[in-house]
Amino acid sequence: MLRVIGAPSVESLFAHIPQKLRAERPLDVGPALDEVSLLDHLSSLAGQNHAAQVSGHLSFLGGGLTPHHIPTAVDALLGRAEWYTSYTPYQPEISQGTLQAVFEFQTMVAEIFGMEIANASMYDGASAAAEAILMARRLNGRPHAVLSAGLHPHYHEVADSYLSGLHPEAEQVYRTARLDPTSGCTDLRSIEAALDEQASCVVVQSPNYYGVVEDLAPIADLVHRKGALLVVVTTEPLVYGLLQPPGALGADIACGEGLGLGFYSTLGGPAVGLFASRAAHTRAMPGRLVGETVDKDGRRGYVLTLATREQHIRREKATSNICTNTGLMALAFTIHLCLLGRRGFQELARLNLAKAEYARRTLAGLRGFGLRYQGRTFNEFALKVRGGDARAAVERLAGEGIFAGVPVRGPEGEGEAYDTLLVAVTERHRKEDIDRLAQALDGACP
Amino acid sequence: MTTKTMTNTTKTNQKRGPVETRQLLHQEAPIFEQGTPGRTGASLPPLDVPAVDEKALFGELLRPEGEAAHLPEVSEVEVTRHFTRLSRWNYAIDIGLYPLGSCTMKYNPKVNERVARMPGFASLHPSQPVSTLQGALALMWALERALCEVGGFTRATLQPAAGAQGELTGLMMIRAYHQDRGRHPTKVLIPDSAHGTNPASCTINGFEARPLKTGADGLLDIDSLRAAVNDDTAAIMITNPSTLGLFEERFGDIIEIVHRAGGLVYMDGANLNALMGKFRPGAVGVDCMHINLHKTFTTPHGGGGPGSGPVGVGPALEPFLPTPTVAREGDRYWLDFDRPRSIGRVHSFFGNFGMHVRAYTYIREMGGEGLTQATELAVLNANYLRARLVGTYPLAYEKPSMHEVVLTDKRLKKETGVQTLDVAKRLMDYGYHPPTIYFPLPAVTGGAGALMIEPTETETPETLDAFAESLIAIAEEAGREPEMVKEAPHHTAIRRLDETAAARKPRLRWTPEGGE
Numbered sequence: 009m010l011r012v013i014g015a016p017s018v019e020s021l022f023a024h025i026p027q028k029l030r031a032e033r034p035l036d037v038g039p040a041l042d043e044v045s046l047l048d049h050l051s052s053l054a055g056q057n058h059a060a061q062v063s064g065h066l067s068f069l070g071g072g073l074t075p076h077h078i079p080t081a082v083d084a085l086l087g088r089a090e091w092y093t094s095y096t097p098y099q100p101e102i103s104q105g106t107l108q109a110v111f112e113f114q115t116m117v118a119e120i121f122g123m124e125i126a127n128a129s130m131y132d133g134a135s136a137a138a139e140a141i142l143m144a145r146r147l148n149g150r151p152h153a154v155l156s157a158g159l160h161p162h163y164h165e166v167a168d169s170y171l172s173g174l175h176p177e178a179e180q181v182y183r184t185a186r187l188d189p190t191s192g193c194t195d196l197r198s199i200e201a202a203l204d205e206q207a208s209c210v211v212v213q214s215p216n217y218y219g220v221v222e223d224l225a226p227i228a229d230l231v232h233r234k235g236a237l238l239v240v241v242t243t244e245p246l247v248y249g250l251l252q253p254p255g256a257l258g259a260d261i262a263c264g265e266g267l268g269l270g271f272y273s274t275l276g277g278p279a280v281g282l283f284a285s286r287a288a289h290t291r292a293m294p295g296r297l298v299g300e301t302v303d304k305d306g307r308r309g310y311v312l313t314l315a316t317r318e319q320h321i322r323r324e325k326a327t328s329n330i331c332t333n334t335g336l337m338a339l340a341f342t343i344h345l346c347l348l349g350r351r352g353f354q355e356l357a358r359l360n361l362a363k364a365e366y367a368r369r370t371l372a373g374l375r376g377f378g379l380r381y382q383g384r385t386f387n388e389f390a391l392k393v394r395g396g397d398a399r400a401a402v403e404r405l406a407g408e409g410i411f412a413g414v415p416v417r418g419p420e421g422e423g424e425a426y427d428t429l430l431v432a433v434t435e436r437h438r439k440e441d442i443d444r445l446a447q448a449l450d451g452a453c454p
Numbered sequence: 455m456t457t458k459t460m461t462n463t464t465k466t467n468q469k470r471g472p473v474e475t476r477q478l479l480h481q482e483a484p485i486f487e488q489g490t491p492g493r494t495g496a497s498l499p500p501l502d503v504p505a506v507d508e509k510a511l512f513g514e515l516l517r518p519e520g521e522a523a524h525l526p527e528v529s530e531v532e533v534t535r536h537f538t539r540l541s542r543w544n545y546a547i548d549i550g551l552y553p554l555g556s557c558t559m560k561y562n563p564k565v566n567e568r569v570a571r572m573p574g575f576a577s578l579h580p581s582q583p584v585s586t587l588q589g590a591l592a593l594m595w596a597l598e599r600a601l602c603e604v605g606g607f608t609r610a611t612l613q614p615a616a617g618a619q620g621e622l623t624g625l626m627m628i629r630a631y632h633q634d635r636g637r638h639p640t641k642v643l644i645p646d647s648a649h650g651t652n653p654a655s656c657t658i659n660g661f662e663a664r665p666l667k668t669g670a671d672g673l674l675d676i677d678s679l680r681a682a683v684n685d686d687t688a689a690i691m692i693t694n695p696s697t698l699g700l701f702e703e704r705f706g707d708i709i710e711i712v713h714r715a716g717g718l719v720y721m722d723g724a725n726l727n728a729l730m731g732k733f734r735p736g737a738v739g740v741d742c743m744h745i746n747l748h749k750t751f752t753t754p755h756g757g758g759g760p761g762s763g764p765v766g767v768g769p770a771l772e773p774f775l776p777t778p779t780v781a782r783e784g785d786r787y788w789l790d791f792d793r794p795r796s797i798g799r800v801h802s803f804f805g806n807f808g809m810h811v812r813a814y815t816y817i818r819e820m821g822g823e824g825l826t827q828a829t830e831l832a833v834l835n836a837n838y839l840r841a842r843l844v845g846t847y848p849l850a851y852e853k854p855s856m857h858e859v860v861l862t863d864k865r866l867k868k869e870t871g872v873q874t875l876d877v878a879k880r881l882m883d884y885g886y887h888p889p890t891i892y893f894p895l896p897a898v899t900g901g902a903g904a905l906m907i908e909p910t911e912t913e914t915p916e917t918l919d920a921f922a923e924s925l926i927a928i929a930e931e932a933g934r935e936p937e938m939v940k941e942a943p944h945h946t947a948i949r950r951l952d953e954t955a956a957a958r959k960p961r962l963r964w965t966p967e968g969g970e
Contacts, residue, residue, distance in 0.1 A: 034822055057586060088537075096759075115964040249517075251515050275807035276803025278762075313957050316957075323663070324654060331650075332618070346525070
């Protein structure tokens with residue numbers, strides 16, 4: 009090869025890198041490991057973690073990621089190299105598999121949210137919410153956003169990171185609408201007070217971070233009356249197997265996190281950001297879009313389309329900087345929803361509701377605990393740990409093989425005590441599991 | 455079910471046998487057109503708690519039955535066949551050479567997949583107590599150290615979910631750095647050969663992107679840089695090697711010019727695979743660089759993600775890293791949220807941990823020498839293809855190539871009317887995924903259509919020879935029967951698609967009335 013190139017050595021191919029820029033020493037990242045040693049090393053690291061499937065922990069963790077059972081067929085199909093070792097489908101003639109799967113994903117996301125269109129996915133729920141705010145700003149030219157205090161605190165933080173560059177002078181780049189202390193729903197008057205003519209959108213999560221299902225229709229009315237857009241976020245799309253979707257209640261953009269229904273939780277990533285909108289706003293959307301068309305012989309086929317919104321064509325004028333999204337996770341989500349189907353999606357939602365209602369009633373009656381909010385919930389709810397520290401209770405129960413939930417502060421955040429426990433209950437929990445949690449929690453907080 | 459048997463019968467093929475692409479493929483209707491009402495592939499546990507009166511609980515918030523999400527009603531067998539059949543309509547690295555320049559489609563070791571699926575990694579929840587996540591935090595810590603070693607940085611964040619989000623994160627830190635010094639510069643200088651994500655990342659973070667010219671030799675024009683730099687310069691965003699596959703030989707000067715004006719240097723690390731063990735950007739003054747784990751460190755591209763875009767930083771930007779960072783004391787690890795000057799979070803949780811696991815596995819499998827050798831072979835392979843093809847497809851620029859080579863259709867188009875797109879499409883008939891085309895933009899390549907070829911280190915000399923011969927054969931075909939090449943591909947299951955129609959009247963989802 010060197011002879012064909014006309015180079016004396018491989019090293020000579022690097023000769024044009026000036027000496028003063030060259031690496032001063034060899035790389036030190038540890039010795040190369042053979043496959044046996046490699047697997048031993050990684051197994052040992054994996055073994056230092058506790059996980060439901062490893063150490064037998066019983067887990068009620070949710071808080072933005074509620075893991076569901078992922079049918080075996082999902083991973084079996086995902087393991088086909090034609091899916092996971094291909095790239096973004098730039099050449100449609102040899103990428104119809106990915107393109108058609110994305111088209112089906114877009115259809116299902118739109119259906120679940122009751123929206124007209126959806127894109128090919130975003131990184132995760134938090135960046136989807138942040139990009140929704142940016143999209144709303146593009147649509148109506150107003151600079152600010154109003155965020156419900158029921159929006160996941162990490163989503164608040166990511167929105168803050170995304171927006172602060174656009175308002176370098178501002179102390180706070182968004183306003184917060186507080187929660188009603190009794191129901192746990194976003195307080196309408198608080199939204200109204202924050203919603204001036206500078207506000208491009210109101211972002212509401214439902215069910216919100218504390219599990220409470222929001223009453224979206226009156227919020228949509230208010231938001232639209234003020235000329236702003238309503239962004240509805242969900243971290244648990246399964247709820248729309250049972251309840252009215254955001255599209256039917258006036259949302260202009262609906263987005264959220266699909267990982268819980270898509271794939272193994274994997275410490276929260278890779279995730280899959282879901283993003284849907286009204287068709288009128290298609291050209292303001294971020295991310296890839298796949299559209300149906302025909303080939304030269306008139307056969308149905310699919311292509312990446314409306315690329316004039318995107319960074320590789322429009323550069324600084326693009327609607328987003330996103331390039332790689334989360335194709336494989338979107339495929340996992342699609343396969344799972346195909347397996348569930350219309351009926352299974354509804355039944356799974358009902359099952360989650362029933363189990364969570366049983367847990368809610370059981371746990372709220374325990375000594376030292378009560379419901380933080382009275383509002384209606386789906387498969388997650390907030391327990392108030394009276395006079396106690398939810399973090400200590402969680403640590404203690406982890407030692408007994410139970411992840412009891414996510415210990416959190418109240419919606420005012422900063423300064424509040426960690427006196428709230430978010431408990432998520434799904435089809436994976438048997439009645440005995442819930443009873444075991446109740447028994448372990450009983451008296452755990454004096 | 456209709457089936458279609460592929461044939462390859464063009465005259466030219468009989469003369470010179472391209473790679474066989476004969477295959478039985480099923481025309482696969484959208485899943486929504488399959489199955490029957492009431493059918494499901496779900497296996498749900500029984501209801502073992504009291505049923506809930508949903509109507510009483512939710513009233514009018516319930517989704518009416520007639521408006522239920524229209525999901526498919528199919529069995530597990532139908533789902534399995536559907537997605538298996540669709541998969542066969544995809545090209546993939548495991549099928550053959552995928553020389554997409556800048557995308558770095560190298561082989562993805564199978565052991566990575568096995569490790570990522572170990573339950574001790576795959577079933578972790580991000581809200582578990584950190585005392586139960588010690589192995590995961592140890593892995594993230596070790597990966598951060600390894601990436602810093604390769605890049606020459608002091609610290610890194612693993613949060614960004616892809617390269618473009620890494621760019622955005624870097625720009626947020628650069629802004630925070632200037633603000634911390636009471637400065638508010640607004641411009642970021644970007645060579646015109648840069649990836650489109652660079653200027654787009656600037657815009658969505660409120661910076662103004664200012665293009666810099668590529669000089670006559672293909673490297674950044676230093677005079678254009680000198681003229682553009684001033685006290686409103688927040689940073690330069692520069693890809694090295696550039697998207698032309700050329701090392702920026704005056705990189706030392708570039709860094710000095712920008713730093714002297716108070717700006718910072720952001721290096722786009724998309725092409726880091728050309729540099730391992732040879733050049734450590736952080737060690738020579740680069741302040742910040744994202745690293746695409748799905749390029750340099752063999753995590754699979756997944757048909758368009760998930761990627762992973764950690765960002766390495768030097769001392770200037772360290773205080774501004776996203777929270778949380780992983781901290782260590784002795785053999786205990788924890789999450790450090792106490793970073794008052796941090797830009798905050800950029801991900802729902804900790805980034806794409808599944809990709810961190812794969813990248814770390816690869817790094818440990820290779821070792822330092824192995825990574826260096828990967829770089830050497832990547833550069834060797836690109837230069838070999840360059841030498842084999844330069845007589846047929848003239849270079850965009852004559853400078854030495856690194857891990858990829860940018861060829862053009864200059865001569866072919868003039869002599870035969872066949873251009874880059876046609877060559878790309880015809881390559882499919884020979885059994886290859888085409889290279890990246892028309893990038894860098896024609897403005898950068900003297901008006902010619904670019905073929906940006908990156909073979910990567912994981913290809914054999916035999917594969918490279920066969921690929922080079924295919925490209926030469928296509929040029930010959932273009933001389934003999936240009937119309938045939940312009941009509942390519944001929945052997946794919948579907949022919950060129952009408953992209954104009956797709957954009958004019960977008961059909962972005964399946965609907966019953968649109969079904970066949």
